[in-house]
Amino acid sequence: MQRISIILVLLIIATLNAAAQDPSDYRLSKNLVIKNVQIISKAGASPILGDIVIENGIITEIGLSTKAPNDAEIIQGDSLFAYPSFIDAYSHTAVPKHEKKEDLPKVKNPGQPGYERAGITPNRLVEEQLDITDKSVEEMRKLGFGISHCVPRGGMISGQGSIILLTDKNQSPFIKKNISMNGSMKSARGRIYPSTVIGVMAKYRDLVTQARNSQTHENKYESNPVGLTRPNYDREIQALYPTLAGKQKYFMQGEEAKDIHRIIELNNSLKLPLVIAELKEANSALEKIKSNNLTVLVSLDLPDTIKMEKVDSTKAPDPKREALIKRKQESISNYHNNTKAIIEKGIPFAFSFLNVKAKDIPKNLEMIRKTGASDEAVLSALTTDAAKILGISNVAGSLEKGKFGNIILTTGLLFEEDRHIAYNIVEGIAYKNEKKTKKPTKENSEAGSLSGSWVLVASLGDNDQSGTLVLNEIDGNISGTITSTEGIDSDINDASWNGNRLSFNFDSEVDQTEVNMQVDVRVSFDSMIGTITIGPLGSFPLEGSKSPSPKK
Amino acid sequence: MKKILLSHIFLLFAIALIAQDRGNVLIKGGTVLTITKGVRENTDVLIEDGKISKIGQDLKAKSGIQTIDAKGKFVMPGIIDAHSHIGIDAVNEATSPVTAEVWVGDAIDPYDVSLYRALAGGVTISHAMHGSANAIGGQCETIKHRYGTEDPEILRMKDAPRTIKFALGENPIRVHGEGNRITPNTRMGVEQVFRNAFSEARAYRQSWNDYNAGKIAVAPTYSLRMETVADILDGKIIIHCHSYRADEILMLMDVCKDFGVSKLVFQHVNEGFKVAPELADFGAGASVFSDWWAYKFEVYYSTAYNAAILTKNGVLTSINSDSGELIRHLYHEAAKSQKYGDLTDNEALKLITINPAKQLGIDDKVGSIEEGKDGDIVIFDKHPLSIYAIAQKTLVDGIVEFDIENDAEDMRVYINPEAEIPAYIQEEKHDHDRCMQGVYESVFEGH
Numbered sequence: 001m002q003r004i005s006i007i008l009v010l011l012i013i014a015t016l017n018a019a020a021q022d023p024s025d026y027r028l029s030k031n032l033v034i035k036n037v038q039i040i041s042k043a044g045a046s047p048i049l050g051d052i053v054i055e056n057g058i059i060t061e062i063g064l065s066t067k068a069p070n071d072a073e074i075i076q077g078d079s080l081f082a083y084p085s086f087i088d089a090y091s092h093t094a095v096p097k098h099e100k101k102e103d104l105p106k107v108k109n110p111g112q113p114g115y116e117r118a119g120i121t122p123n124r125l126v127e128e129q130l131d132i133t134d135k136s137v138e139e140m141r142k143l144g145f146g147i148s149h150c151v152p153r154g155g156m157i158s159g160q161g162s163i164i165l166l167t168d169k170n171q172s173p174f175i176k177k178n179i180s181m182n183g184s185m186k187s188a189r190g191r192i193y194p195s196t197v198i199g200v201m202a203k204y205r206d207l208v209t210q211a212r213n214s215q216t217h218e219n220k221y222e223s224n225p226v227g228l229t230r231p232n233y234d235r236e237i238q239a240l241y242p243t244l245a246g247k248q249k250y251f252m253q254g255e256e257a258k259d260i261h262r263i264i265e266l267n268n269s270l271k272l273p274l275v276i277a278e279l280k281e282a283n284s285a286l287e288k289i290k291s292n293n294l295t296v297l298v299s300l301d302l303p304d305t306i307k308m309e310k311v312d313s314t315k316a317p318d319p320k321r322e323a324l325i326k327r328k329q330e331s332i333s334n335y336h337n338n339t340k341a342i343i344e345k346g347i348p349f350a351f352s353f354l355n356v357k358a359k360d361i362p363k364n365l366e367m368i369r370k371t372g373a374s375d376e377a378v379l380s381a382l383t384t385d386a387a388k389i390l391g392i393s394n395v396a397g398s399l400e401k402g403k404f405g406n407i408i409l410t411t412g413l414l415f416e417e418d419r420h421i422a423y424n425i426v427e428g429i430a431y432k433n434e435k436k437t438k439k440p441t442k443e444n445s446e447a448g449s450l451s452g453s454w455v456l457v458a459s460l461g462d463n464d465q466s467g468t469l470v471l472n473e474i475d476g477n478i479s480g481t482i483t484s485t486e487g488i489d490s491d492i493n494d495a496s497w498n499g500n501r502l503s504f505n506f507d508s509e510v511d512q513t514e515v516n517m518q519v520d521v522r523v524s525f526d527s528m529i530g531t532i533t534i535g536p537l538g539s540f541p542l543e544g545s546k547s548p549s550p551k552k
Numbered sequence: 553m554k555k556i557l558l559s560h561i562f563l564l565f566a567i568a569l570i571a572q573d574r575g576n577v578l579i580k581g582g583t584v585l586t587i588t589k590g591v592r593e594n595t596d597v598l599i600e601d602g603k604i605s606k607i608g609q610d611l612k613a614k615s616g617i618q619t620i621d622a623k624g625k626f627v628m629p630g631i632i633d634a635h636s637h638i639g640i641d642a643v644n645e646a647t648s649p650v651t652a653e654v655w656v657g658d659a660i661d662p663y664d665v666s667l668y669r670a671l672a673g674g675v676t677i678s679h680a681m682h683g684s685a686n687a688i689g690g691q692c693e694t695i696k697h698r699y700g701t702e703d704p705e706i707l708r709m710k711d712a713p714r715t716i717k718f719a720l721g722e723n724p725i726r727v728h729g730e731g732n733r734i735t736p737n738t739r740m741g742v743e744q745v746f747r748n749a750f751s752e753a754r755a756y757r758q759s760w761n762d763y764n765a766g767k768i769a770v771a772p773t774y775s776l777r778m779e780t781v782a783d784i785l786d787g788k789i790i791i792h793c794h795s796y797r798a799d800e801i802l803m804l805m806d807v808c809k810d811f812g813v814s815k816l817v818f819q820h821v822n823e824g825f826k827v828a829p830e831l832a833d834f835g836a837g838a839s840v841f842s843d844w845w846a847y848k849f850e851v852y853y854s855t856a857y858n859a860a861i862l863t864k865n866g867v868l869t870s871i872n873s874d875s876g877e878l879i880r881h882l883y884h885e886a887a888k889s890q891k892y893g894d895l896t897d898n899e900a901l902k903l904i905t906i907n908p909a910k911q912l913g914i915d916d917k918v919g920s921i922e923e924g925k926d927g928d929i930v931i932f933d934k935h936p937l938s939i940y941a942i943a944q945k946t947l948v949d950g951i952v953e954f955d956i957e958n959d960a961e962d963m964r965v966y967i968n969p970e971a972e973i974p975a976y977i978q979e980e981k982h983d984h985d986r987c988m989q990g991v992y993e994s995v996f997e998g999h
Contacts, residue, residue: 111648196642201658284702303969331967
């Protein structure tokens with residue numbers, strides 16, 4: 001009897017706690033079992049049905065008929081898919097922006113501002129700036145990320161980055177501390193040295209040589225100080241030693257081809273263990289990246305496609321402006337195709353998230369996939385490849401016994417449209433993502449009738465192309481025909497419709513070559529707006545309006 | 553919807569950059585202004601693998617080699633600008649009176665459309681200089697206008713000697729003296745900056761020599777700045793000094809004599825005509841404007857006869873642009889030396905070809921049409937000193953980089969994907985001389 005009453009008390013306490021706190025807070029252990037789930041253990045693997053057991057945050061068992069500890073929380077995985085949580089290879093996650101910028105005192109001699117004002121703080125550790133309750137942690141976790149390599153904010157050499165778990169339920173989120181040295185070509189703020197890119201490059205050369213010499217000096221002094229001038233022991237210089245020894249990789253931000261060429265040239269003399277981070281467009285530098293055996297982190301901050309302008313048929317077309325728009329469109333395509341180009345070149349890469357807004361991440365990943373980057377390559381970059389670059393492959397990146405219990409449970413295959421990340425489990429702690437159910441809006445109900453004839457206009461840079469789309473929707477099944485201005489018909493395939501988004505594809509001939517075109521639009525009332533993706537050419541804006549139906 | 557022309561596909565994929573190699577071309581039947589070996593009528597110039605391999609009559613090229621018909625046209629060596637700031641992203645590291653360690657070659661900007669405009673004016677090489685904010689500014693870079701690449705390395709003229717920018721007078725005084733209350737605050741102070749830096753560098757080099765010889769146990773603190781100044785003392789770097797007033801020009805020659813420095817070219821040197829014999833004695837070069845002055849107090853005492861007077865006194869003289877606009881018509885600037893000073897055609901053309909080549913230390917490779925030199929050529933429809941002359945084709949290393957018959961409207965190499973689409977392709981504003989680029993904005997206009 002007594003035993004039962006103790007259990008009762010415990011139960012009551014647990015319930016009270018549960019009422020008072022976040023549902024995931026009352027758990028007494030980090031033990032968890034996910035039952036009967038489709039397991040995709042790593043990028044490229046086929047789903048296997050089974051259970052996953054996590055004890056104390058670590059995966060202890062994967063497979064059929066597993067044995068879980070008694071106190072394990074149970075998640076019924078039926079109809080869910082389990083993937084390894086994503087790894088963010090480079091970001092300011094959990095490193096909030098300094099809110100207040102104090103007015104710094106004027107530097108007496110702008111040519112010698114001292115290390116800190118010059119933006120040279122290699123001795124700074126990211127933990128000095130870390131706030132695990134920062135909203136960026138939750139934002140990234142909601143998107144499926146379980147691990148971040150967070151780097152300090154700062155100037156030319158901002159300091160040392162650490163790898164953390166994106167969980168706020170632990171005293172310490174660190175997996176590995178101070179794994180990276182981080183830098184950029186940023187000049188010092190406020191007209192002090194180095195105030196330009198040329199100043200920064202010279203300063204790198206100066207610093208690295210000084211550090212190498214000073215290390216030699218210290219070693220000499222340590223073995224026999226008699227008669228020797230004592231070393232300076234500058235903490236900034238000393239902080240560079242692990243990087244010089246190749247023990248700490250040097251992550252250098254470089255966005256455009258021009259920057260990449262410069263960084264590679266600079267590093268030919270510095271000889272640091274370089275990783276290029278936040279790379280955005282590097283077509284012309286890919287060969288150099290490859291031949292220098294460099295690893296890159298590709299920015300997920302992508303430029304938006306050009307917003308469609310209303311075609312004003314009364315105005316004469318302006319060919320000069322259209323040519324400018326077309327060149328901009330080409331430039332945007334280069335940025336969008338960057339990841340694909342890197343994959344094709346066989347350059348090891350993962351993604352970096354320094355400048356991208358969290359809300360744009362899914363959209364931009366989708367954009368990258370649309371350029372033809374394979375799902376496997378994209379998922380590897382988010383998991384195994386990121387783990388490899390960060391040196392944590394043995395504990396993260398895939399679902400295996402002995403690795404972190406970092407798992408996302410999705411309601412569909414990862415890159416399936418409308419799949420939802422139901423749970424992100426970080427070190428065995430399950431964070432549930434409530435699916436936002438859209439209230440049926442007027443938009444949805446009105447847009448219900450897709451059927452009818454639509455006039456479509458695609459903006460292809462220098463010219464617009466129009467066509468007619470006739471749609472037939474019966475009980476959610478959509479069929480239709482698209483007709484070009486020349487009167488050639490094609491049937492639409494794989495149409496899908498969720499109440500406001502419509503997608504389908506069709507095949508068309510371009511100069512005797514068959515090209516597949518993918519249409520993806522949002523429909524509201526009697527207009528649609530979105531993109532048309534034309535074979536390998538990339539996406540272009542597409543707009544449509546419904547022709548008035550004949551009066552009944 | 554179906555009418556998507558294949559040309560789209562080609563255009564989008566043609567962006568793949570063409571490697572900048574060396575060209576083969578035969579230029580037939582032009583009037584060849586060799587500069588160093590006279591004018592040769594109805595003469596062919598054969599360029600193979602980027603180098604001029606033969607000059608003569610009725611030359612035969614191997615099959616497949618491109619031929620350019622230059623009958624009735626004028627063929628001259630590519631124009632060389634000994635002073636410009638195009639094709640670089642940073643001009644002034646204006647934070648210290650001595651910044652010898654910085655190098656504009658670190659900031660080559662292959663996207664700069666000014667490079668293409670320069671080609672349209674027949675300029676194949678420019679001396680991309682650091683600005684004049686500091687007494688000892690940064691190192692400069694001699695660039696070949698191989699336009700169309702995104703790789704800064706390709707623009708570098710790799711075998712050109714190192715050069716460095718010095719500056720006298722108002723600019724360094726304003727930036728450091730008036731701006732930050734540090735030396736130099738006067739013209740005397742500028743001289744002292746040179747003497748201090750040279751003395752310090754000499755001591756620095758000596759202490760490293762002592763260390764390397766085992767005389768001292770610990771290496772001196774490395775300084776790229778002092779390394780560079782010491783390299784000047786060792787004659788490894790040519791000084792190109794921003795200057796206007798005669799007294800200061802004499803001052804720098806004195807300083808250089810005291811420290812055994814002989815490689816010296818004065819830039820602007822508006823009062824050079826007053827000290828032309830002294831410049832000639834020293835062996836210093838002078839790179840001048842044809843007729844540009846009065847943009848600040850120290851540049852009022854000037855004359856359009858400057859280039860002619862310097863030339864007649866035996867000073868190695870060139871005419872430069874210091875501007876993304878002037879660089880487009882340096883041949884007009886050279887022609888002015890005939891109106892003011894009666895220079896011969898060849899003397900005038902030397903001001904923008906072999907003379908600047910000598911000042912940059914590249915005259916063994918460029919600056920004239922001679923067998924063995926680089927295939928840097930410009931073809932004009934009229935004599936280049938005619939006001940009606942228009943450049944037709946400009947070749948760098950035997951590759952046609954500008955062709956008036958194939959001159960596309962939009963020649964930008966790179967387009968920012970997030971920039972607004974301009975109403976037209978915008979010109980840069982040039983309100984003042986480019987030597988103080990990046991400094992005026994922040995220092996003098998309070999930005």
